[in-house]
Amino acid sequence: MEAVKRTKKRSQIVEVWKRFRKNPIAMAGLGIIIGLFVLAAMADIIAPAQGLAPGYDVQNLMNARQFPGDGFIFGTDHLGRDIFARIAHGARVSLMVGFIVVTISMTVGVTLGSIAGFYGGIIDNVIMRLIDIVLAIPALLMAIAIAAALGPGLVNVMIAVGLNAIPSYARIVRAQVLQIREQEFVEAARSLGANDFRLIRKHILPNCMAPIIVEATMGMAMAIAVAAALSFIGVGLQPPVPEWGAMLSDARRFMLGGYWHMTLFPGLAIALVIFALNMIGDGLRDAFDPKLRSATVSKKRFEKIRRTIAMEAAKS
Amino acid sequence: MSALLEVKNLKKYFDTPKGPLHAVDDVSFKINKGETLGLVGESGCGKSTTGRVVLRLIEPTAGQILFDNEDIMKHQKAQIRKFRENAQIVFQDPFASLNPRMSVSEIIAEPLIINKKSKDKQELQKKVDELMDIVGLAERLAHVYPHELDGGRRQRIGIARALALDPQFIVHDEPVSALDVSIQAQILNLLDELQKERQLTYLFISHDLGVIKHVSNNIAVMYLGKIVEMSDYKSIFTDPKHPYTKALLSAIPVPDVDVKRERIILEGDVPSPISPPPGCRFYGRCYQRQDSCMGTDPKLTEISEGRFVACHKCN
Numbered sequence: 004m005e006a007v008k009r010t011k012k013r014s015q016i017v018e019v020w021k022r023f024r025k026n027p028i029a030m031a032g033l034g035i036i037i038g039l040f041v042l043a044a045m046a047d048i049i050a051p052a053q054g055l056a057p058g059y060d061v062q063n064l065m066n067a068r069q070f071p072g073d074g075f076i077f078g079t080d081h082l083g084r085d086i087f088a089r090i091a092h093g094a095r096v097s098l099m100v101g102f103i104v105v106t107i108s109m110t111v112g113v114t115l116g117s118i119a120g121f122y123g124g125i126i127d128n129v130i131m132r133l134i135d136i137v138l139a140i141p142a143l144l145m146a147i148a149i150a151a152a153l154g155p156g157l158v159n160v161m162i163a164v165g166l167n168a169i170p171s172y173a174r175i176v177r178a179q180v181l182q183i184r185e186q187e188f189v190e191a192a193r194s195l196g197a198n199d200f201r202l203i204r205k206h207i208l209p210n211c212m213a214p215i216i217v218e219a220t221m222g223m224a225m226a227i228a229v230a231a232a233l234s235f236i237g238v239g240l241q242p243p244v245p246e247w248g249a250m251l252s253d254a255r256r257f258m259l260g261g262y263w264h265m266t267l268f269p270g271l272a273i274a275l276v277i278f279a280l281n282m283i284g285d286g287l288r289d290a291f292d293p294k295l296r297s298a299t300v301s302k303k304r305f306e307k308i309r310r311t312i313a314m315e316a317a318k319s
Numbered sequence: 320m321s322a323l324l325e326v327k328n329l330k331k332y333f334d335t336p337k338g339p340l341h342a343v344d345d346v347s348f349k350i351n352k353g354e355t356l357g358l359v360g361e362s363g364c365g366k367s368t369t370g371r372v373v374l375r376l377i378e379p380t381a382g383q384i385l386f387d388n389e390d391i392m393k394h395q396k397a398q399i400r401k402f403r404e405n406a407q408i409v410f411q412d413p414f415a416s417l418n419p420r421m422s423v424s425e426i427i428a429e430p431l432i433i434n435k436k437s438k439d440k441q442e443l444q445k446k447v448d449e450l451m452d453i454v455g456l457a458e459r460l461a462h463v464y465p466h467e468l469d470g471g472r473r474q475r476i477g478i479a480r481a482l483a484l485d486p487q488f489i490v491h492d493e494p495v496s497a498l499d500v501s502i503q504a505q506i507l508n509l510l511d512e513l514q515k516e517r518q519l520t521y522l523f524i525s526h527d528l529g530v531i532k533h534v535s536n537n538i539a540v541m542y543l544g545k546i547v548e549m550s551d552y553k554s555i556f557t558d559p560k561h562p563y564t565k566a567l568l569s570a571i572p573v574p575d576v577d578v579k580r581e582r583i584i585l586e587g588d589v590p591s592p593i594s595p596p597p598g599c600r601f602y603g604r605c606y607q608r609q610d611s612c613m614g615t616d617p618k619l620t621e622i623s624e625g626r627f628v629a630c631h632k633c634n
Contacts, residue, residue: 187415194376194408195430195480196400205429209420 022290029286035279039094046091071264078264080250081257086264089245090272096246097227097276100161104226105219108165112172113215117203119173120180131177134170142167146229150238160239164229168222175218179211213291217284224280231273247273322349322385323488323520324373329382331365331372341592342368343379344544347619350537352487355514355521357535357552359528359567363589365544366524367411370490373522374406375399386488404434407481411493413473417465423476424461427451430483450479454509471502478509488520495530507533528571532556537625540564543600544592546619550626560628562607599631607632 023029071078077086119130137145149163183189184207192206231248233239240246242253247269254265329346332339343365350356358366371377373384375391384391391402410416417426427447430436437443448458454475465473474494481489491510495503507530513519525531531538532552539549540563548561559565566583573580585604590596596603599612611631619629 187410187412188418190376191408191410191416191477191480192418192429192433194374194403195484196403196433197429201433205421206418210418 019287019290023286026286026289028282029290032279032282032286035275036283039098039276039279042091043094043098046088046095070262077268078262080253080265081262086250086268089250090247090268092245093247093250093269093272094276096157096240096244097230097273100157100164100230101223101227101280104161104165104168104230105223107161108168108222108226109172109215109219111165112169113176113208115169116173116176117180117208120177121184121199121203121207123181127177130173134173137166138170143229143232146233147236147238150233155238155241157240157244160230160233163233164226167229168226171218171222172215175214176208176211179214180207183207183210213288217288217291220280220284220287224277224284227280228273228277321352323352323387324350324522325383325385326373327383327385329369329372329384330380331368331377332380335593337593339593341544341595343372344595346382346541346544346546348539348546348549350488350520350522352520353514353518354536355523355534357531357538358522358524358541359526359531359538360541361526361567361589363592364541365592366526366541367492369541370408370492370522370524374403374408374490376408400434404484405486406488406490407484407486408490408492409474409477409481409494412497413470413477414465414497416477417473419464419466422462422464423451423456423468426465426476427479427483430480434484436484446483450483453482453513454479469502470498471505474498474502474506475509478506478513482513482517485517486519488522490522490524492524493526494523496525496527503530510534528567540567543589543595545600545629546627547601547629548627549619554626560622560626560633561601561630562605562632563601566606599629 069079069083077090080086080089115130115134119127146163146167149166150159153159153162180203184202189202189206192202197205230239231246231251234246234248235252237252240249242249250269251266251273254262254269257265326349327347329343330341331343333342334340346365346369348356358369360366368377372379375384375394379392382392386402386406391399394402421429424444424447427450428443431443431446437446447461451458451461456472456475456479460468460472465476468476474497477494494510495506498506510521511534514521521534523531523534535552537549538552538555539546540555540561541547542563548555548559548564555564556568559568562583566585569581569583583606585606587604590600590603597616598614599605599608599617602608602612605612609632615631617629617631619627621627622633
């Protein structure tokens with residue numbers, strides 16, 4: 004079975020990768036994320052503030068609010084800490100939050116969604132109505148409420164953000180399961196004596212991985228954004244943890260003073276990681292299912308749409 | 320000859336918003352060990368449902384199913400599992416019935432894994448290789464995926480999967496109707512060989528009379544959830560009794576331009592199975608109808624040795 008498993012992985016992933024590779028924007032996104040990973044992994048080595056590790060926390064009021072330049076490529080903040088070092092270490096925090104939140108919310112969401120879709124009836128109704136309740140509350144508002152109730156801290160932020168992400172997985176998976184459970188190969192497996200758990204795990208879920216993976220990529224971007232937002236308004240990670248949102252929050256006070264670099268770089272970091280993840284997500288969606296590609300409009304079609312609009316305008 | 324499978328008064332009604340849909344309505348038949356019963360009828364007449372109900376893939380509404388003299392209807396979950404090791408199914412669509420995420424060898428190994436039929440990986444591998452060999456799949460195809468193969472090879476996978484547990488009885492639900500004619504012949508020959516080698520008993524469902532004639536010992540003709548005629552494969556073709564069978568047979572194309580066929584063209588449509596007409600279900604379209612047909616539903620009765628017909632005119 005060892006050999007069998009290997010072939011399986013190769014065939015599916017290679018095919019997707021081949022298509023993904025042809026998408027330059029998605030590849031750029033992937034490059035950015037890999038770069039951020041390298042930055043996060045080597046944060047201690049590439050960003051020791053003046054030789055003192057961990058560097059991100061070294062305060063030196065003599066160096067406060069320096070503009071980018073000598074020794075500090077992104078400048079320093081109001082306490083004289085190296086912004087580049089803090090961004091590098093902040094990448095660790097953000098990527099970790101993103102990953103853990105996605106892993107946990109995906110696991111819970113996929114489990115709930117597949118149970119709801121597979122069994123239907125009352126079970127489906129109970130699960131999906133609970134999901135609807137979560138969805139009815141604005142995501143950020145709920146995250147703030149949970150984070151405020153639980154108190155600040157890394158774990159609490161992840162709980163607050165993760166709870167918000169569960170519904171989308173559950174809904175996607177449920178819709179997929181409803182479609183796939185009716186297929187003949189599921190019935191075939193049942194006729195061989197497979198139990199429900201095996202049907203879901205071996206036959207249904209592997210056939211709905213594509214949208215889950217796409218959602219996970221996008222979900223990671225959302226998790227990072229919400230975590231940064233929580234830190235920005237002060238209910239998330241607390242200083243001195245180098246979190247991008249918290250850095251923005253600190254720097255905000257100095258914007259009017261002309262210290263643009265203090266807000267620019269953390270803001271850029273957040274924007275970049277979210278942009279990159281979304282591009283990867285889009286690329287993956289296209290790579291998994293080339294038939295579903297609808298975002299791009301061909302030149303010819305664009306011309307046609309333009310002409311129709313012009314005609315409509317001329318009429319009125 | 321003893322009957323391996325005996326079905327008595329089997330009924331399956333599906334609940335629909337408009338009322339119960341009579342998919343299978345009071346069907347009885349027997350299949351002897353090592354023989355094939357061909358079940359023929361047009362789309363929607365309940366043949367596939369019959370095949371699935373017999374395996375309890377769909378729960379019947381009423382009736383009795385005796386398999387090897389055991390009442391399957393009384394079985395609990397664990398016993399059904401045991402029963403399914405003995406009774407398998409080959410599906411119509413070899414594209415839909417194979418999991419696209421599993422390789423050929425994984426698909427064939429699955430029944431063995433589920434029912435814990437092999438002690439270790441080597442034994443499993445060996446059994447899968449054997450099965451692939453039996454159905455004529457080259458060893459090099461073990462690690463490819465179903466979508467890389469043509470319909471005939473895929474159907475061979477489906478057959479290997481059904482054979483894996485070494486069953487006595489297999490339901491073939493239109494196993495060749497999705498295949499090219501040349502490949503149909505290959506698959507039919509394979510099924511025939513397997514039957515002879517392993518003493519298999521088949522319930523062969525098809526809408527193709529040519530195929531049915533080729534494979535069956537006995538043939539049952541279904542119309543709107545009921546068996547209207549059942550007899551050995553020869554007499555049904557040479558001497559059909561039921562008007563519906565006659566009409567069905569007259570529709571077989573004759574590969575000779577000079578022969579003028581006498582076609583019986585039926586009027587009207589098949590009535591809705593949700594509220595089937597009272598009396599004979601074929602009444603509205605029958606060209607031999609008489610008044611008595613409208614009142615009472617004709618029972619399937621034995622008119623001569625081994626020949627069953629459900630028609631007032633023939634009794």
